[in-house]
Amino acid sequence: MVKEVAGSTNNSGIAGVILGIMSLGTLLSTFVPALVFAIVGLIFSIKQKRVSSNSWSKSGIILNIIAILLSIVFLVISIIFIQKNPSALSQLAQTG
Numbered sequence: 001m002v003k004e005v006a007g008s009t010n011n012s013g014i015a016g017v018i019l020g021i022m023s024l025g026t027l028l029s030t031f032v033p034a035l036v037f038a039i040v041g042l043i044f045s046i047k048q049k050r051v052s053s054n055s056w057s058k059s060g061i062i063l064n065i066i067a068i069l070l071s072i073v074f075l076v077i078s079i080i081f082i083q084k085n086p087s088a089l090s091q092l093a094q095t096g
Helices: 011-026 031-051 055-084 087-095
Strands: none
Touching (some): 011 031, 011 055, 031 055
């Protein structure tokens, strides 16, 4: 017999984990949307932790923090690369 506690759903935690996975999946192709997914996922995970601290909230927080840190690292690497190779942007624009 399964008991359901009123008001304790895992919807925010599950959404946080899904957004964390999406942010890690999109990280290599486009890191700016990955950062947005990770921030929104972190908000959902923290919201779930406040309602009911469970494995969904913990997993979501960990995934989204990792995604945020990796997004920032990729952003910094991209900025450094563009500063050292200013012609790379024009070559990229010419190729399509």
